[in-house]
Amino acid sequence: MTSSLPLPPPPGPYGSHDPYGPDDPYALLDPAAAPAPAYGTAALADLLPSVAAGLGVPPYDAEAAPGLVLEPADRVCVFLVDGLGWELLRAHPEYAPFLTSLLGSSLGGTGRPLTAGFPATTATSLASVGTGLPPGVHGLAGYTVAIPGEDQLMNQLRWQPPVDPRSWQPYPTVFQRVQAAGVETCQVSSPLFAQTPLTQVALSGGTFFGRFTGEERMDLAAERLGDSDRALVYTYVSELDSMGHRHGVDSDEWRMMLNTVDRLVQRLAERLPPRSALYVTADHGMIDIAPEDRIDFDEDWELGAGVALLGGEGRARHVYAVPGAAADVHAVWSEVLGDRMWVATRDQAIEAGWFGPVVEERVYRRIGDVVAAACADVAVTASRGEPHESAMVGLHGSMTPVEQFVPLIEVRG
Numbered sequence: 001m002t003s004s005l006p007l008p009p010p011p012g013p014y015g016s017h018d019p020y021g022p023d024d025p026y027a028l029l030d031p032a033a034a035p036a037p038a039y040g041t042a043a044l045a046d047l048l049p050s051v052a053a054g055l056g057v058p059p060y061d062a063e064a065a066p067g068l069v070l071e072p073a074d075r076v077c078v079f080l081v082d083g084l085g086w087e088l089l090r091a092h093p094e095y096a097p098f099l100t101s102l103l104g105s106s107l108g109g110t111g112r113p114l115t116a117g118f119p120a121t122t123a124t125s126l127a128s129v130g131t132g133l134p135p136g137v138h139g140l141a142g143y144t145v146a147i148p149g150e151d152q153l154m155n156q157l158r159w160q161p162p163v164d165p166r167s168w169q170p171y172p173t174v175f176q177r178v179q180a181a182g183v184e185t186c187q188v189s190s191p192l193f194a195q196t197p198l199t200q201v202a203l204s205g206g207t208f209f210g211r212f213t214g215e216e217r218m219d220l221a222a223e224r225l226g227d228s229d230r231a232l233v234y235t236y237v238s239e240l241d242s243m244g245h246r247h248g249v250d251s252d253e254w255r256m257m258l259n260t261v262d263r264l265v266q267r268l269a270e271r272l273p274p275r276s277a278l279y280v281t282a283d284h285g286m287i288d289i290a291p292e293d294r295i296d297f298d299e300d301w302e303l304g305a306g307v308a309l310l311g312g313e314g315r316a317r318h319v320y321a322v323p324g325a326a327a328d329v330h331a332v333w334s335e336v337l338g339d340r341m342w343v344a345t346r347d348q349a350i351e352a353g354w355f356g357p358v359v360e361e362r363v364y365r366r367i368g369d370v371v372a373a374a375c376a377d378v379a380v381t382a383s384r385g386e387p388h389e390s391a392m393v394g395l396h397g398s399m400t401p402v403e404q405f406v407p408l409i410e411v412r413g
Contacts, residue, residue, distance in 0.1 A: 084406065340374065346368060373397070
């Protein structure tokens with residue numbers, strides 16, 4: 001799906017142990033061999049704690065030091081581009097010339113991949129970014145997850161049904177801690193996100209500024225950086241992700257939007273004030289899945305046997321069994337999909353570190369009795385239960401490189 005570029009090999013987020021190296025876990029299809037995200041060293045959850053440390057704000061856990069080391073700066077802007085995967089960016093240098101130039105050492109920029117976290121999906125990743133915590137702790141462990149004790153799913157992106165945000169995700173955000181330490185803090189995003197529960201639990205802290213266009217956001221972000229001696233600014237665009245879902249990442253529409261994003265990054269980079277740093281990152285990558293590679297859960301009696309609720313999304317499924325059927329559901333899903341997906345019990349996925357080194361008790365039952373993550377070009381869709389999601393061309397969620405790796409690109413003002 002991706003093509004090689006005339007660039008030096010990127011440093012991997014896994015250090016000396018590269019699960020995508022010669023001992024390829026794709027050949028094993030063992031949940032314990034799946035390439036779990038690099039929590040604690042090079043995952044999205046490590047970004048803002050490192051930024052905060054550079055601003056003189058101690059970590060949430062006073063005994064923990066950030067595993068991701070970044071050069072301190074007095075003014076920091078984090079620009080998150082929804083859907084801008086590392087592999088996709090490297091495959092399209094002609095549509096992202098400015099970002100591509102920053103993958104090396106030219107123009108003072110540096111670029112390397114981080115891992116998004118599991119599942120590689122927007123609600124989970126935004127919570128990881130904003131709280132600095134892995135999914136097993138912040139608790140937004142999928143696109144849709146079961147509400148423990150209730151026979152229904154919660155969509156954590158749309159926040160339906162409405163659950164009390166603070167009981168669902170009780171930890172303060174990094175933005176809140178930075179603001180409390182006297183650093184001027186703000187978010188510059190679409191006005192549509194100003195009061196959403198996801199913003200409340202993942203991105204709140206400081207002042208929210210709503211601007212509709214990308215150009216307005218870039219200009220205001222640069223302005224807010226320059227207005228204070230110490231500042232943390234977060235800004236965001238969602239349109240690249242929307243184009244990928246609607247038309248696919250192998251489409252002219254997606255490539256044109258990538259070019260727009262590239263120009264937005266350049267616009268912001270050229271306006272950075274002194275003593276500032278810009279970090280460009282993303283929440284996940286994306287992969288196009290052909291119709292013939294989609295398995296319709298609603299039409300497959302084997303996969304549906306013993307299943308009470310189907311959560312997650314096409315490439316990262318939480319499967320909730322009827323009482324007493326969990327072992328049988330795991331056996332069937334393993335037999336039917338085990339050559340194309342990592343299929344794990346809840347405890348196996350937790351033990352393998354998919355959701356981070358710790359899964360809190362309040363999060364445990366949100367995770368499916370069975371968790372299935374695609375390692376091949378396949379998706380488990382649901383034509384009746386999820387008609388909108390099943391119609392999407394581009395999908396994401398799993399731990400393959402194209403979904404999991406996201407850029408961390410740094411520019412200094």
